[in-house]
Amino acid sequence: MISALTTRQARHVIEVVGSSGTPPEWGFQFFSAGxxxxxxxxxxxxxxxxxxxxxxxxxxxxxxxxxxxxxxxxxxxxxxxxxxxxxxxxxxxxxxxxxxxxxxxxxxxxxxxxxxxxxxxxxxxxxxGIGAFIKGVYATMVEALSTQNIAADAISEHVKALAADSTRGIENPNFARAVRLAIEALADDDDDRFELMIQYLTADGYDRNAHRQAGILQPIERGQAFATIRSLVTWIRNLRFxxxxxxxxxxxxxxxxxxxxxxxxxxxxxxxxxxxxxxxxxxxxxxxxxxxxxxxxxxxxxxxxxxxxxxxxxxxxxxxxxxxxxxxxLATNPETLMNQIGNKLVAIYETAYRVSMPTDQTELLVSLLAQEASERAFGDIGFKRMFVQALIRALHASRLGEPREIDEDFARQMMSTGEEPEAFSFDEPDF
The missing domain is CATH 3.40.50 (Rossmann fold)
Known part of the structure; x- marks a missing residue:
């Protein structure tokens, strides 16, 4: 699976994981476990x-x-x-x-x-966001109509009819009207009206004059929030998603x-x-x-x-x-889980920086860090974040530093985030 990663994508994963310990929006699946x-x-x-x-x-x-x-x-x-x-x-x-x-x-x-x-x-x-989503809905409507032998100059009116149909039964009439007018604005190539409707739908402000002129009579406030969420759900269902x-x-x-x-x-x-x-x-x-x-x-x-x-x-x-x-x-033992995650991150790291590291040494490093992290985990502080940050830190030290022994002292040093690591490297050249 990791072979599908490009160097750029792998570099993005390592940057996010190593800096904050949080998973990237995409790429997390390459080191999932448990x-x-x-x-x-x-x-x-x-x-x-x-x-x-x-x-x-x-x-x-x-x-x-x-x-x-x-x-x-x-x-x-x-x-x-x-x-x-x-x-x-x-x-x-x-x-x-x-x-x-x-x-x-x-x-x-x-x-x-x-x-x-x-x-x-x-x-x-x-x-x-809903603006991009509405543009996608509009494009899908136009594409579907284009296959039905409808004249090009008539597609706009058909899109407006579909937009009106999609808002039937929606609880919040102001939400329904804003959605319909946003799609109509795209059909009319009216960017200003589209942005005005998105401003309303994203609760980014209510322009009393402009929105009232469009027939949208009330802003989205606390009292209408549940009804508006239900309206969003109904609209998505009407669109056949x-x-x-x-x-x-x-x-x-x-x-x-x-x-x-x-x-x-x-x-x-x-x-x-x-x-x-x-x-x-x-x-x-x-x-x-x-x-x-x-x-x-x-x-x-x-x-x-x-x-x-x-x-x-x-x-x-x-x-x-x-x-x-x-x-x-989760059924997996925490230390076993970290070993699985860690070995996958090593493979991603090798792709990101185009290096090759001896498997026996990386497995030892991962094992020692997993043991140290599991011993330090306590209370409301999760062990996974401190583990992945320490692992990326250790791999950086390996790639950029001088040789040194991988042992428990080194693992403890890597887990101590405030300290400068004593540099080391694996005896394996870049490729």
Whole structure:
């Protein structure tokens, strides 16, 4: 599989992993390990048929900082794209899109909406968001009409009719009108009107005069957020897409929230869980990834209890309907898992820098670092991030430094991120 990587792509993977310890948006699959059992169940029990046939589901993904949450969500996105779903991977934070502000959560969804993409399209970022998606919908409409012996000068009116049909039954009339007018603007080659509609749909501002003149009478605010998310779901379903997979990646705990904000966040999550059991959310799967489930369940108010009851069941390959996906319960031993990941990263590194390293020495290096990382892992700090950063650091030292013995002392030095490494290199020339 790694043989399919180009030098440029491999270099991108190493740069991201080595600098931040986070997986790249594309390329993570070349060093995935240990997730197969969970991914197989999600694919077979949900993506292959259930969601496509009108089902819906909500899952909570629990993983420590650096414990693989983002890597898992990227893997779900890749699977969903393989089955032709639309996906919105949405990083959440207290500053940009806190879950107690559903209008900002909606904004994150539409700004990160992506159809199945090639690696280069994904890395470019140009095909991300509802604006790019609407342009793709318009292009598909034109292409389909062009095969039906419709005169070129009549295609525009047929596109407008299809746009109107796609918005039937949508709950939020302002959302429906903005979508229809955006497609019509493309048909009329009216860039200014298209951008005005996208400004509204992405909640980037409400121009009282311009939007009202277009018949859009109300901005997307907190009170309309759920209705607008449901409207997005209905529109995607009307367009005959297989469904929408929403992946929320919560980067922070809720410690900085006020009591009222926490209550609102819990109420929003509870309602989202309930929505996934209704027909309004047909063809939708939502995953909400958190570093610690306690901030969702360890309160005494009715809001905590209501949410706790909804997310208490645990997902695994024998209970796919369980809600909580606990990444620390994966069957693979952590040290074994890191050895698998590490050996794959070594192969990517060799491709990225066009070097060849002795297998026995790289395997020893990976093994020592895996052992050291597993001994250092504690609390809410995941072992995977510190391990991959240390491994890339050690491989750099190998490529650029002087020979030295690979031993436990060197592994400890590589894991101590604040220290300058004592340089070494493998006795193997570049090719």
């Amino acid at each position: 997730l197969e059992s969970y991914l197989k169940v999600i694919e077979e029990d949900y993506l292959r048929q259930f969601i496509k046939d009108g089902g819906s589901s909500f899952k909570v993904v629990v993983g420590t900082y650096g414990g693989g949450k983002t890597h898992f969500l990227y893997s779900i996105r890749e699977l969903a794209w393989n089955h032709d779903y639309l996906v919105a991977y949405c990083p959440l934070s207290a500053e940009s899109s806190p879950f107690y502000r559903l209008d900002l959560v909606y904004k994150s969804i539409v700004n990160n909406l992506i159809r199945p993409l090639s690696p280069d399209e994904l890395l470019s970022g140009a095909e991300r 297989r469904g929408l997979i929403i992946l929320f990646d919560e980067a922070e705990q809720a410690g900085s929230m006020t009591s009222r904000q926490k209550e609102m966040m819990l109420a929003n999550l509870r309602e989202l869980v309930d929505q996934c059991g209704s027909s309004a959310f047909a063809n939708v799967m939502i995953m909400y990834a958190v570093p610690n489930e306690q901030f969702l369940t360890d309160g005494r108010s009715p809001a905590y209890e209501a949410l706790r009851q909804r997310i208490q069941t645990v997902f695994d390959y024998t209970n796919p309907t369980g809600v909580k996906i606990k990444l620390d319960k």
